[in-house]
Amino acid sequence: METVVCEMPDALEEACGVFGVYAPGEDVARLAGFGLQALQHRGQESAGIAVGDGETLRCHKDVGLVTQVFDDAVMEELGGLLAVGHVRYSTSGAASSRDAAQPHLSTIDAESIALVHNGTLLGTEALRASLEAEGAVFAAGTDSEVAAHVIARAVRRAGSVREGIRQAMDVLEGAYAMILATPRALYAFRDPHGIRPLCIGRLPEGGWVVSSETCGLDIAGAAYVRDVEPAEVVRLGREGLVAESGRAAPRRASCIFEYVYFARPDSIIDGQSVYQARRAMGAILSAEAPVQADAVIGVPDSGTPAAVGYAEASGIPYAFGIVKNHYVGRTFIQPTQAMRERGITLKLNPLPSVIAGKRLVVIDDSIVRGSTSRQLVSMLYEAGAAEVHLRIVSPEVRWPCFYGIDTATRDQLLAAGRTTEEMRRWIGCDSLAFISLEGLHRAVGGARHQGWCEACFTGSYPVPRPL
């Protein structure tokens, strides 16, 4: 049998979760481990934690899930007063390389710093070339490694971590939510548009937590305080929380897809509950694209809250019609082409006893290349569905993402250059409809929100994309 790495999945894929904790007297490595497990949906290829004890930083990282990389013995060795951690999904650099695992450690005048990054930086080839000309050596080939070099050099030049980060932020372009650890403090900062999320929480005993999502705060027992603002640098250390604003972009551009798909439903992003946003998407879509049907089913996991919302608003009963296997990773054994084509059956399985003979409304989060939708619809008919009406709670994905999300290229996106009817025919369902962009805006906070990135729907990129 041949072991192959699965080709790019037919979905938008998240690109990392970051977590930091400053809590002298507590088991910071285990708290970071818990936080990373809560963020595991954002990346499953590698995991790492660096711990600072006031004098030094020690780091353990490897390919694999958090529970595979860390055991009790490793955790016992990672005592300290602060920790920073990372789970990785590769959009840059080798998928399963230990070198690409984060945190990235750098040494500045005999003192170490550790950096973790969620997002994608633009223009790093030129930066890498100029750093190499100055003698820098790169092991991982990732944009995050370039950022680590840029920041380390800026800190050395400035003689201050905070000032070094500021100067590096003037150079770095693209999407980044980062946490930098010294042996004594954490620094959390976000790009000027606030594209990728980052929030701060407080532990009951007075420590601080930083996480990509609030579900990471919850598992560490921290209460949500606020989000890190675009262009802000927040220091967490002995003096508590010290924040310094920066030059934010005129308009915020938080990734709207966090609400649709990436974030866990129990998270709150920029003050908006992800679960409630998904439920509202379903309700709004039921008004925008009503249909006569017997049951509403969601494609798990992200389609489920939206299906509940569609069912509540339409009066059509919700049914549990598709079971998801959560243990299928990106790498698996696919001995034949036929098996590769049916790969989706490893992940999703319809329940014939629930759907046979029924006219179904099927709620999914998005259509990227469309092959998953096509196979799923075929499986539902095979399981006895009388009709399949596909309802998608994001607008048509017509443009690739350059900000930390793994998408297909434009020519691979089903919606690029096709009408809804052409897509429906290719997928093979009875009807197909997408939520409108205006409807999605209302679902995720409407006018209360300060602005989203929605470039994968509109092609209007907040940061100029690479040519």
Ligand code: SF4
């Ligand atoms: S292009 Fe789409 S997926 Fe990428 S950051 Fe913007 S909204 Fe999110």
